[in-house]
Amino acid sequence: MPTDPRTPQQRIADQLAAAQRQLTQEGLSRSQRREIADRIHNLNEQARRFGA
Numbered sequence: 001m002p003t004d005p006r007t008p009q010q011r012i013a014d015q016l017a018a019a020q021r022q023l024t025q026e027g028l029s030r031s032q033r034r035e036i037a038d039r040i041h042n043l044n045e046q047a048r049r050f051g052a
Contacts (some may be wrong), residue, residue, distance in 0.1 A: 016043040
């Protein structure tokens with residue numbers, strides 16, 4: 001079983017960067033933007049808990 005060598009903080013940072021890139025895409029509906037913004041908010045909360 002392969003394991004992810006990244007720390008939880010690195011995984012959160014990578015997911016956050018991907019979500020922010022996704023949010024800048026053109027043609028997203030309002031609901032898609034809201035879902036992505038919620039994801040970014042949740043990732044920021046996780047990062048704060050980990051102290052990242």
